[in-house]
Amino acid sequence: MSELSGTERTRHRRLREQGRREREALFEVLRAGFVCHLGVVVDGAPMVVPTVYGFDQDHMYVHGSVASRSMTQDSVVCVTVTHIDGLVLARSVFEHGVNYRSAMVYGVPRRLEGEEKLAALRCLTEHVTPGQWEYARRPNRKELAATTILAISLEEASVKVRQGPPGDDDDPHDVWAGVLPLAQVWRAPVTAPAVAHPAPAHVRERAVEPS
């Protein structure tokens, strides 16, 4: 199985048993969510902005207003995607933690134009809500011009996963220990005012899917 890069930034320093080196682990994390935290440096200070993403085999795509400070980067950015699966409640406070799956991707973003931009917007839209690109009205020339789409290579990436019970079985403090799982669930769609149509199948069916 193909392996993730091991650059100075992405090699696992701490908690190495939580590090994953397979490329497929990266795709699993990316598939499981649609919001990332995009980190950029503005005037020497970090700025962390939540935003939606899409991805294909080689790139992540994020979008935003052409006016946004997080969209005008020509130096490296860090994109982090995190899923929280539960609280790890150990015998000792020290061993408390979180069950999670997380990916960090580093890259210099490339601003897309023309056909490439439209394809990336489609990829992003379809990742967030499959079926919606065909259903909703596609962007016109003016709307496309107001949107920035950045592509970030998946080449330099790091994945960490922690699952399972707390690890302090040998702690003498004799109390309950375990995991309190946390899940994300879709609820039934809420129709906007003055809409005469029923929710389409691709939206209704998502609401009943486990996620």
Next chain:
Amino acid sequence: MSELSGTERTRHRRLREQGRREREALFEVLRAGFVCHLGVVVDGAPMVVPTVYGFDQDHMYVHGSVASRSMTQDSVVCVTVTHIDGLVLARSVFEHGVNYRSAMVYGVPRRLEGEEKLAALRCLTEHVTPGQWEYARRPNRKELAATTILAISLEEASVKVRQGPPGDDDDPHDVWAGVLPLAQVWRAPVTAPAVAHPAPAHVRERAVEPS
């Protein structure tokens, strides 16, 4: 009601109608979660790391290994907390978005020691799992020494909230539009192997609470 600061970094530039200026809005966002994304600058590049947090009236607290690169900052960091409440499925792809509540806090972290460090660790533990500080074994001297706790002032903060239906009622594309809500739910606690005790009330009761 007391207002949040309006520094160059935290004034709302875009989507100003989503900006909130009240301090209470910040606390609402902080209360609703327990994982933040901590953004730091390492060798000129941004690094965004998910980590748990606690807070009081004046500070956020984050913790990590003393060896962690995200814990050795003496310049400004950015802490972002984001809750995703649903997908906003508009008539046009351009108006698609996310219902969310998000806070960004900027500050130069201060590394806590002694009594202050213990109090912050208690605050953090109790925020993540109320009742657990009294129940679990408290950190001993060695464990405390292996943990870094950073305090970040809540003075420079920005809050954005977007809720409600899509805004493109006037779009001629006549299809269903609305919101697909997303919720986080606690599941029943999973007891670790070889634990003879039942889950305590403060853990059991959390699992049935709506969150």
